[in-house]
Amino acid sequence: MRVVSLLGAAVVGVPLFKRLGLGSVLGYLAAGLAIGPFGLRLFDDPQAILHVAELGVVMFLFVIGLEMQPSHLWSLRRQIFGLGSLQCLVCGLLLTLVGIGFGFPLAVSFVSAMGFVLTSTAIVMQLLGERGDIAAPRGQRIVSILLFEDLLIVPLLAIVAFIAPPALDAQAVAPSRWGVVGLALGALAALVAAGVWLLNPLFRVLATAKAREVMTAAALLVVLGAALLMQLGGLSMAMGAFLAGVLLSESTFRHQLEADIEPFRGLLLGLFFLGVGMSLDLAVVARNWPLIAAGVVAMMAVKALCIYGVARLARSSHADALDRAVLMAQGGEFAFVLFAAALGAGVIDATVNANMTAIVVLSMALTPLVVLLHGRFGPRPASSMEGVEAAQDRRASVLVIGFGRVGQIASQGVVARGASLTVIDNDTQVIRDAQSYLGFKVYYGDGARADVLHAAGAHSASAILVCVDDKAAATRIAENAKAECPHARVLVRAFDREHALELVKTGGADYVVRETFESAMLLGREAVLATGATPEEADAVMADLRRLDGERFDLEVAGDAFAGRALVLGHLRNKENDDATQAKPA
Incomplete structure (x- = not known):
């Protein structure tokens, strides 16, 4: 019954919203809200759906990784660590000041701000893919920033442990700080070693066996195995899948892997958006609507201004900077991970967690609509002239x-x-x-x-x-x-x-x-x-x-x-x- 409800909601909601020109992401979010605990109540535990549907984001990042060869990724290093770190630093600082302005303590403001700094990879990548901008220079800059934000979750979780109240067992917390770092580095080293020495020989053996279903199973094993390894190391599952894709990007099996993963990726990514729509707690929004409404407007406006300013500082055109600001001015799925860790460590309480989760979910739901309005009424991004030369004084037959x-x-x-x-x-x-x-x-x-x-x-x-x-x-x-x-x-x-x-x-x-x-x-x-x-x-x-x-x-x-x-x-x-x-x- 529940599977039929999920599929029915997606089949009805997505084509309807696309027909209205509102895009598929907003269709999924609205469909999830309609069948969730605050709609028709066909589901009472959206978090369970989200945990499974996160695999859609994982597979999406794996496919993106397959398209990025290590040499290409190395060429983006300045954008990943330079542009990405500058944007996160500026946005984190100003959003923390917004939290303090709302009357929250410094620690609560910092955690809330950094959760909002972590942009939704799923929504941004889906919107970029729908308009064919992932491979364009402006799309590559956005992808680079998203990659840095995915890496940022690790130090943020460590910071949450550092700022935890002193009532916690300090002797238990202190050794774990170094243990988290060591475990993360070990997981990264293990994944790189497996990608370099094991994956290609494995796929050669399976290709010789000529069993198509086993190749599909192996592709899923690689994606899910890399994601699990990174999760055990305290890192982002999506980052693990992305690294696995990069390690296989020069493999002769790259196109076969992409074809095998594609059906699962699309279905699970849609399920993720349905889960986000279900998780919007309308009861919390109704009780605290002035705070939540003001929080959504303030957070999105300040983040958009920060992104625009950083983009202009990095010499992007006005149209490109505005486009990036509109596209990335929302919180993301990794905010839920950070808030849960902060709640468990006693940095924030349950009320702050509920309110901030509602703010992040509402910002994610509003993003496709804001992008649509910007696309219709805003300036069109100018085509990048990087590597392009105009014809001048040519003579030809x-x-x-x-x-x-x-x-x-x-x-x-x-x-x-x-x-x-x-x-x-x-x-x-x-x-x-x-x-x-x-x-x-x-x-x-x-x-x-x-x-x-x-x-x-x-x-x-x-x-x-x-x-x-x-x-x-x-x-x-x-x-x-x-x-x-x-x-x-x-x-x-x-x-x-x-x-x-x-x-x-x-x-x-x-x-x-x-x-x-x-x-x-x-x-x-x-x-x-x-x-x-x-x-x-x-x-x-x-x-x-x-x-x-x-x-x-x-x-x-x-x-x-x-x-x-x-x-x-x-x-x-x-x-x-x-x-x-x-x-x-x-």
């Missing part, structure tokens, strides 16, 4: 505008002939990927602007290839290119038949090819061959269809779409009559 899947293939013939070539694109990530993975120099530029066309060498080009995947942009670029460079042949990739007609009618293109037409013709020829036709018969059939399509296209260009359709229908009727005649007995 051929200019290619757009370096996606069509532009990459279309440019190969020019390169093979040895002719000079200039490629421009307005997507900075495409430009960086072309340089990193293809070794191809692509310049930044908007082909719809006349000055960019001339800077890229259109005035000296004999051909301009327009390969962008936006219909309106392709038409605009073709018209401008023809007007500015009438000597060049403008060759355009058309999205579909209607787009091809538009390009021909506007006169901006000398040659138009529909992106699916030639591939469909080749597939059709193979289908004809499969019916038993000879290659000559198949070529004749396809030539007839190509001629028919050309005649129909010419009629549609002339404005007689009805005649074009009639031409096709007449051809089909003649074909049916020919087939019927051939089928009659002699």
Whole structure:
């Protein structure tokens, strides 16, 4: 019954909220609140759900680790330890002052502040993944900060032990401080040793056995085993899974592991968000709503201002800094761990724990909504120009505008002939990927602007290839290119038949090819061959269809779409009559 309730709530809530444009995370949170102890009361112990669902966060961090090779992680060391430590230090200091301003003692203010400093990795990574920003430079900076915050939980737990009231047994507490540090270092060393010397040989043996289900079981064993080892060492389970992913990032089994983990990751991460929604204690909120409401506003506002200030200090643009501040201005799941430890050590009491937990959960629930409002009304983050160069005073025989899947293939013939070539694109990530993975120099530029066309060498080009995947942009670029460079042949990739007609009618293109037409013709020829036709018969059939399509296209260009359709229908009727005649007995 409970499993059906969880699945039903997710199936109803998430599509509904996505349809409303509110995102999947808010859908999960609302669904959890609806079926939890403060909604329909189908569940009375959300903490039990959260403990299981934390595995979703663990698996998410493992998949992220698989994408980060050690060399790449090393290149982020300044962002992880520099930017991450600066943000945590500034936010922790100012949020502690907020707690003191609310009248709490220093120790309580510090623990509450540091719990709020630990951003929700699950929510931020999910939102970054939904908008495709994890691999972007601004996304990598956010990931680096999240990694540092995950590491920060260890010293924070040690600090809680140090500031525990003196009523505790000092002799029991003092040795444990060094024991915690030693245990954590031992767990890290054991995980690194296993990753270097055991994991790859293990997967090679399992791959030789050719048992797919055993490979899936081994992938889960690695993730859960690494998480358990880190938990036993007093570290974050998510950090253990992330390190395991990094250690396997250069393995030949990386893609197989990612495919095996993906279904479990998505399901358990959704379960985690459901658990967070269930854990929002509306009774506590109702009893202390002035304090909790003021706490949510004050904590989120101060943290957002701190993050924005640190980002600007680190030379991020206004839009990037604001985007980071909105995305990270909430508490996270590791705050629950810190509050529980502080409650057990006597640093905070049960009332403070309940109130701060409600503040953190409400901040997590509000984040997707705030991000949505910022996305609609706030400034758009500028594309990072890191590693990107604009075209200036170029001269080339051929200019290619757009370096996606069509532009990459279309440019190969020019390169093979040895002719000079200039490629421009307005997507900075495409430009960086072309340089990193293809070794191809692509310049930044908007082909719809006349000055960019001339800077890229259109005035000296004999051909301009327009390969962008936006219909309106392709038409605009073709018209401008023809007007500015009438000597060049403008060759355009058309999205579909209607787009091809538009390009021909506007006169901006000398040659138009529909992106699916030639591939469909080749597939059709193979289908004809499969019916038993000879290659000559198949070529004749396809030539007839190509001629028919050309005649129909010419009629549609002339404005007689009805005649074009009639031409096709007449051809089909003649074909049916020919087939019927051939089928009659002699």
